Amino acid sequence: MIARRDVYQAIADPTRRTIIDMIAAQPQNVNAIAEKFDVTRQAISLHLKVLTEAGLVTVTKKGRDHFCEAQLDQLCEVSAWVDQYRQHWERKIDALETYLEKLKKEKYGNQNDGY
Amino acid sequence: METKMMDTKDRELLMTRKLNAPVALVWEAWSNSAHIASWWGPNDFTTTISKMDLRPGGEWNLVMHGPDGTDYDNKSIFREVVPLKKIVYEHLSYPSFLTTVEFEDLGEQTLLKWHMLFESAEVFLQVVKTYKADKGLEQNVEKLEVYLSKMK
Numbered sequence: 001m002i003a004r005r006d007v008y009q010a011i012a013d014p015t016r017r018t019i020i021d022m023i024a025a026q027p028q029n030v031n032a033i034a035e036k037f038d039v040t041r042q043a044i045s046l047h048l049k050v051l052t053e054a055g056l057v058t059v060t061k062k063g064r065d066h067f068c069e070a071q072l073d074q075l076c077e078v079s080a081w082v083d084q085y086r087q088h089w090e091r092k093i094d095a096l097e098t099y100l101e102k103l104k105k106e107k108y109g110n111q112n113d114g115y
Numbered sequence: 116m117e118t119k120m121m122d123t124k125d126r127e128l129l130m131t132r133k134l135n136a137p138v139a140l141v142w143e144a145w146s147n148s149a150h151i152a153s154w155w156g157p158n159d160f161t162t163t164i165s166k167m168d169l170r171p172g173g174e175w176n177l178v179m180h181g182p183d184g185t186d187y188d189n190k191s192i193f194r195e196v197v198p199l200k201k202i203v204y205e206h207l208s209y210p211s212f213l214t215t216v217e218f219e220d221l222g223e224q225t226l227l228k229w230h231m232l233f234e235s236a237e238v239f240l241q242v243v244k245t246y247k248a249d250k251g252l253e254q255n256v257e258k259l260e261v262y263l264s265k266m267k
Contacts, residue, residue, distance in 0.1 A: 012236070012237050012241075081244065081246070082243050086130065092157075093229065095154040096227075100136040103144060104136055107140070
């Protein structure tokens with residue numbers, strides 16, 4: 001199996017994230033994208049290549065135009081990983097919750113409600 | 116531009132929880148090092164707090180001891196401390212992030228807002244990715260252990 005380029009690597013760059021934002025709502029021509037940046041057309045092409053290889057962008061040729069379309073499904077992988085990391089912290093709050101119950105018992109005895 | 120408004124969206128985590136305890140008790144569990152050591156680490160970890168100087172500029176040093184004997188040093192500095200309301204601290208060890216914990220008094224309950232802001236989306240992604248890699252590794256080790264026990 002050929003290793004696909006890493007989605008993380010692809011979105012780690014601010015320019016590439018901006019490109020995804022730009023084409024998230026509707027596909028855009030490569031030239032239109034390049035015009036919005038202060039870098040060379042080649043640099044943008046290179047960014048698009050990384051995004052394409054990561055499966056985040058597909059490019060469709062229409063006559064002389066190259067339309068770039070965002071494939072946002074790929075980003076779900078990232079958000080699933082973020083969720084996993086969030087759960088790591090949620091578990092800390094779970095532990096705090098459990099500890100508070102213990103503290104309450106120590107302080108107020110077992111009368112949970114009537115206090 | 117839209118990105119300005121959502122400036123921190125790609126490098127933050129926000130967790131909220133309604134806790135079934137009055138704010139004074141939640142504050143105590145958070146601000147007293149003897150208490151915090153009892154719940155801070157992951158389940159199979161223990162925590163030693165060598166310093167917890169709860170005031171702006173004060174240091175907070177803790178070591179989490181992993182089940183395999185590995186120690187994880189955590190150094191932080193408190194940036195803002197408002198008793199019964201708010202604690203802001205900056206985690207100085209890698210990965211660097213700013214945590215804001217807010218406590219809202221709801222009588223017998225407390226609304227806890229736990230916000231973590233990483234220095235950049237790059238760092239945040241790296242952390243998430245490393246965590247995922249660690250998780251994967253953990254699961255692999257577990258699988259290996261199960262496998263080995265079957266071989267015996």
